[in-house]
Amino acid sequence: MFRTPAAVAGAVLVAAMVVLAVIGPPIWGEAAEHIDAGAILQGSSAAHPLGTDNLGRDLLARVLVAGRYSLLLALAAALIGATAGIVLGALPSVLPARPARLVTGAVNALVAFPGLLLAMFTAVVAGLGARGAVLGIGAAIAPGFARLTQTLAASVAGADYVSAARMLGVPRRRILARHVLPNIAEPLILHLTQALGGALLGLAGMSFLGLGVQPPSFDWGRLLFDGFGRIYVTPEVALGPALAVALAGIGFNLLGDALARGAARTSAPRTKAVAPESADPGEPEPGAVLDVRDLTVTFPGGVTPVRGVSLSAAPGEIVGLVGESGSGKSLTAAAIGGLVPYPGVVGHARLRLDGRDVAGLSRKELGTSLAMVFQDPMASLNPALKVGGQLAEVAVVHQGATRAEARARAVDRLGHVHLPEPGRQARRHPHELSGGMRQRAVIAMGLMGTPRLIIADEPTTALDVTVQRQILRLLREVTEETGSAVLFISHDIAVVGELCDRVVVMYAGRVVEELPADRLTDGAHPYTRALIASLPDMDTDRSLPLASIPGRQPAPAEVGDGCAFAPRCPLATDACAAGRPPLVEHGPAHRVACWEVTCTSTA
Incomplete structure (x- = not known):
């Protein structure tokens, strides 16, 4: 200062x-x-x-x-x-x-x-x-x-x-x-x-x-x-x-x-490199759009809601981040996007976006290569400004476009996300659009640049089922057309399984399982299986009570040295309380952190 x-x-x-x-x-x-x-x-x-x-x-x-x-x-x-x-x-x-x-x-x-x-x-x-x-x-x-x-x-x-x-x-x-x-x-x-x-x-x-x-x-x-x-x-x-x-x-x-x-x-998050939880964070993944190793977020008092998270996303890949509320999903996304509120401290062994360290990117470079889509589109749009003007501001600030060029691109991007009469919608205020239209406008705002990574933080939670499906289809279209990667955050494991290519399951600030989305029903971690079991379908016996996970997720300050899921897990043993299981290979493109699964696989 x-x-x-x-x-x-x-x-x-x-x-x-x-x-x-x-x-x-x-x-x-x-x-x-x-x-x-x-x-x-x-x-x-x-x-x-x-x-x-x-x-x-x-x-x-x-x-x-x-x-x-x-x-x-x-x-x-x-x-x-x-x-x-x-x-x-x-x-x-x-x-x-x-x-x-x-x-x-x-x-x-x-x-x-x-x-x-x-x-x-x-x-x-x-x-x-x-x-x-x-x-x-x-x-x-x-x-x-x-x-x-x-x-x-x-x-x-x-x-x-x-x-x-x-x-x-x-x-x-x-x-x-x-x-x-x-x-x-x-x-x-x-x-x-x-x-x-x-x-x-x-x-x-x-x-x-x-x-x-x-x-x-x-x-x-x-x-x-x-x-x-x-x-x-x-x-x-x-x-x-x-x-x-x-x-x-x-x-x-x-x-x-x-x-x-x-x-x-x-007030911006303080980011620093930290010693990784593993002995060696390994070499950067070649060609990965997003490469994160041992990401942590710490607040004063030693409260650490995100603990050693590692994940990656390839071009054109949609990676789902799933877990209960409070598991650290949104805070992980905020840490990647540089949006952790003060006085949070972001630490990592490696944090790279499109092959470059995020710490070395300017605000302009980060703003054009990373797009954020939040849960409430009304909170993402200024109610006092017209939609087209807000989109055009991105091109003016980050790309040096003239006002006429920026407004033309804004109308083009609104049409690109299938908003009817994009020129007319650009002249409207956010409150004049429906929830689904506002969410499309937010996605269009992210596409004003050339984003390599789109972080979608529960973008369909506030929408009805029909509009939700349209937004999910739009995200898939954008990914296939631009080749950008998507980090899709949700607590709805059914939506994640339908949209994503790969699923990362978080619990109490840590990754407990990572597997391909088409093999989600083969989840090995007890928490993953419990999430799937709690999702009713057409074959669910309606005479039985709905499946649920007993207990509650621990607060960040309550997480001990052992497995955080152990108090709620029917398979927990003394080993689970003694130490935290590492995330180990459990098949092709499948990793899991569970002592019981590891012991069973070894046997």
Whole structure:
């Protein structure tokens, strides 16, 4: 985050101001208070570079000493404004509807009120002096924090974990402290850094107007007020404190901007190479579009929802990734596409796309060679923009096409996915299309480039059976025509068996079996067999209860060293709890991770 000159300048200025605040009073404090009747109201000289005041005190020393008081007052004002604003802005997310609307209205009114007038009014009510100025600037800062907090908290308040806490009767105060504020803390802290610069400038302005620090105390604003009457005769007496205020304000704002930009970059997943679980990850598969070895995704606290996943996809091949909810399928796809949310860390022994390391691909290269199709097409399309414009944006940004060329290609791609009247559909907003049409538009968006890999994350779950079959047929057509590989993620093993060439079964973040789709009924792992058995067909005896898998899948933090499926497995032995079975060959293009299957095959 400190790679730009502006960021470095901001960090240097802030560091200099902090050092000055620490060493200023001990070193120059005596000179700042020394009264010299023979040097009253002097201009710049060798003895007094910034001149003297009406008592003969050295103004340079006073500027250097005033740094501590100025920064402390700014910090106090910023903390007061941040505390009041955060509490006020977070209240609507936990209050009932009527009080929440009242608080929201109050925030809107405060934001619309000029900040300087609010600061002056508060300072006059609280009384002239440093305390009134600090309260006034804090009151002026609070509405901005309240609006930011309100916006951030609204996005968190609708989360499922907040709704669950409400249903469980968790007190509103506890919901606010444990569920809302911790999830919006980072942008608020960054805003506080920038607010320090604003508070410093605001307090200097209040003191300059005579509403802030009063004699005998002094800050930079007070020194500027005292020297302003002489600015036309000896301008250095006013320019000294003015320069200090400007440098400090610029420093805090530059630092806050650098921190905000750095946070935006770190919100992307951190990817690093890790030691593979196997002794040797092996040579890259020749000609593979996707080649992943020992992929892991880790979150703070040692939670690892994806553990050593290895898979590949050849040109024109559709690989199905199947498993229960929470098995790590979608997170695996997100890790491949670089979409793991912060603070997740992606590790791998090898991650190659079309023969190149993903870490070496630019955003533009990754965006044109990888396409993502998500479960909810409405969430993938901007409801405020027309469909054609969103598709055209891909060609403009990634391929440098003109607007006319991009729009023509968008219409062509919409027709390519069998949308009727593609030109007309391109001029519509997403809400004007049906669910199946929106999903086709999302697929068309992926085809705006030349994707070598298409990741389809449960793209048919929200669609009815008829439309689902059309989308599956479309994916097969796209694969055969373009030669791209498809990683198809689903919890529906019947759909996977129908569409895919090869199936990878995941459980608790690990691959437990990999086999050709046409041999899915020959699955060897007990989990694979249980998934198949739980799928009813026309021959299922309706007089019997539906087959199900007893128990539940362990949470990522609960996975031990043994086989994660052992507590639910009817074939489990002591060996299953003692160690995790490796993924070993079990026939042509068939691998399985199960001690019981391995022992049976060996015998």
